[in-house]
Amino acid sequence: MTPQADNPAPLRLHVPEPEVRPGGTPDFSSVKIAPAGSVRRPEVDANPEDIRDLAYSIIRVLNREGEAVGPWAGLLNDDDLAEGLKHMMTLRAFDARMLMAQRQGKTSFYMQHMGEEAVSCAFRRALLPGDMNFPTYRQAGLLIAGGYPMVDMMNQIFSNESDPLKGRQLPIMYSSKEHGFFSISGNLGTQFVQAVGWAMASAIKNDTRIAAGWIGDGSTAESDFHAALAFASTYRAPVVLNIVNNQWAISTFQGIARGGSGTFAARGLGFGLPSLRVDGNDYLAVHAVASWAVERARRNLGPTLIEYVTYRVGAHSTSDDPSAYRPKTESDAWPLGDPVIRLKNHLILRGRWSEERHKQAEAEILDTVISAQKEAERHGTLHAGGKPSVRDMFEGVYAEMPPHLRRQRQQAGV
Numbered sequence: 399m400t401p402q403a404d405n406p407a408p409l410r411l412h413v414p415e416p417e418v419r420p421g422g423t424p425d426f427s428s429v430k431i432a433p434a435g436s437v438r439r440p441e442v443d444a445n446p447e448d449i450r451d452l453a454y455s456i457i458r459v460l461n462r463e464g465e466a467v468g469p470w471a472g473l474l475n476d477d478d479l480a481e482g483l484k485h486m487m488t489l490r491a492f493d494a495r496m497l498m499a500q501r502q503g504k505t506s507f508y509m510q511h512m513g514e515e516a517v518s519c520a521f522r523r524a525l526l527p528g529d530m531n532f533p534t535y536r537q538a539g540l541l542i543a544g545g546y547p548m549v550d551m552m553n554q555i556f557s558n559e560s561d562p563l564k565g566r567q568l569p570i571m572y573s574s575k576e577h578g579f580f581s582i583s584g585n586l587g588t589q590f591v592q593a594v595g596w597a598m599a600s601a602i603k604n605d606t607r608i609a610a611g612w613i614g615d616g617s618t619a620e621s622d623f624h625a626a627l628a629f630a631s632t633y634r635a636p637v638v639l640n641i642v643n644n645q646w647a648i649s650t651f652q653g654i655a656r657g658g659s660g661t662f663a664a665r666g667l668g669f670g671l672p673s674l675r676v677d678g679n680d681y682l683a684v685h686a687v688a689s690w691a692v693e694r695a696r697r698n699l700g701p702t703l704i705e706y707v708t709y710r711v712g713a714h715s716t717s718d719d720p721s722a723y724r725p726k727t728e729s730d731a732w733p734l735g736d737p738v739i740r741l742k743n744h745l746i747l748r749g750r751w752s753e754e755r756h757k758q759a760e761a762e763i764l765d766t767v768i769s770a771q772k773e774a775e776r777h778g779t780l781h782a783g784g785k786p787s788v789r790d791m792f793e794g795v796y797a798e799m800p801p802h803l804r805r806q807r808q809q810a811g812v
């Protein structure tokens with residue numbers, strides 16, 4: 399018998415810990431950030447084996463001075479960028495008003511995008527009409543940049559008589575087939591397999607529409623994430639697989655779901671997927687990388703995995719208090735800055751924008767959001783005014799209502 403077997407050391411688990419806790423000094427010195435413009439831009443038909451390094455770097459376009467530099471720059475003109483800036487400002491203003499509405503008891507729940515606006519707003523611009531997103535709850539920029547009426551978003555949040563989803567979904571879990579926005583699932587991870595399945599169906603039908611799946615850093619620990627990658631890789635489904643790494647999964651830091659892999663993008667390498675990491679707070683970089691991946695999918699070159707490196711500035715949701723698990727000043731220390739300010743500075747540098755123009759745009763956007771809110775509130779809020787009908791509860795599931803539901807509807811008197 400060996401001595402080890404006689405007296406084995408007790409086994410232990412490794413539980414990763416965040417570097418800093420509340421009360422500590424935020425430290426992101428371990429986050430390695432490539433200088434803007436320094437990461438190469440391969441051809442879209444590059445062999446995934448030849449671009450494995452892109453899973454470990456960070457593609458960036460906007461430098462500290464606000465210039466757009468390097469091989470990923472130059473896709474969007476100044477008008478496009480000004481429009482993009484307005485989309486992000488609109489999402490931020492919308493968030494602020496809806497957060498306040500939740501505090502006022504007009505809705506039970508809200509989730510903000512603060513700090514992550516570039517990801518969904520810029521990605522939307524890379525898609526074509528007919529393409530389908532399978533989003534999580536933090537991609538409302540897909541709707542705002544896609545022209546979905548803000549009043550309908552608010553009607554859903556207020557669960558009022560004009561709620562397009564008739565009170566059946568948690569507030570903010572929108573759905574709009576026409577706007578390429580598949581119904582959000584509260585069960586995390588499901589949207590990734592659904593995106594791959596939809597993309598496979600599109601290819602089976604010889605259609606030209608592609609899909610985009612969305613998942614958070616924490617949710618990549620779900621088995622659905624891995625199943626989605628296996629199917630996407632085997633069948634080369636026309637899908638863009640997006641991981642939004644905002645550093646947190648409610649109170650759990652990203653190191654738990656990432657485990658031993660260096661980055662979330664690196665998860666794709668074992669599946670042979672082209673896997674790119676991008677500065678998620680850089681509107682131009684997000685759009686450029688998204689366009690690269692969309693072109694691959696559209697040209698039948700297969701799926702791409704993208705990790706957006708960003709930071710969740712606000713609370714996870716209105717039910718969360720981040721001061722319990724991270725330093726209050728952590729977002730100020732985040733090294734990739736604020737996506738709105740970075741794009742604003744770039745446009746100022748190009749002579750297309752100014753501080754005055756920005757203030758004016760902020761005021762105009764706030765006016766638009768407030769008038770949309772007034773209109774939505776005319777149709778009711780959580781505790782006041784019009785509500786969806788109880789009858790709606792019985793509709794929309796079965797093509798022909800089964801007898802037991804018909805009986806229940808009669809009992810409810812609707």
Ligand SMILES: Cc1ncc(C[n+]2csc(CCOP(=O)(O)OP(=O)(O)O)c2C)c(N)n1
Nearest residue numbers: 536584585586614615616617644646647648
């Ligand atoms: C299958 C499943 N498990 C757990 C939850 C509870 N839950 C809701 S949000 C969340 C954190 C998700 O974090 P992440 O994927 O990083 O997304 P983020 O909120 O940061 O955008 C958890 C655990 C859930 N909704 N579904």
Ligand SMILES: [Mg+2]
Nearest residue numbers: 614615646647
């Ligand atoms: Mg997260």
